[in-house]
Amino acid sequence: MIRHVVMWKVRGAAGDEKRANVERLKAAFLGLRGRIPGLLHLEVGVDTSRVDYACDVVLVSDFASQAALDAYATHPEHLRVRQELGDLRSARHQVDYEIPDPRA
Secondary structure, three states: OOOEEEEEEEEEOOOHHHHHHHHHHHHHOOOOOOOOHHHHHHHEEEEOOOOOOOEEEEEEEEEHHHHHHHHHHHHHOOOOOHHOOOHOOOEEEEEEOOOOOOOO
C-alpha cells in the first residue's frame, strides 16, 4: 500500500476568508471518497496549532498500490477537484511512502 500525504498553506487575508477556503478544500477532497478505484482511505485534517510555520490542511490517503496512486493523479474526479480549487493554496508539500498492508 502507498500512503499519500499532502499539506497546504491556504490563501486568505482575513480569518473568515481563510477559514472558508480551508472548509472548501476539505469538502472538495472528502467528496472524492468512494469515487476513485484503489483509494482505500482518505482523511482531511485542519491545523489547530496555529503556529506560523504550520500548514493549514493535511490530506492523508492510502492507495492499494503505486499504480492506484498513479491512476488517481489523472482520474477525472481528482482533476475536477484540482481545477475547482484553482489557486486556493499558497504552498503545497507532499510525501508518498509505502506502508504495510494491515490486512496481511
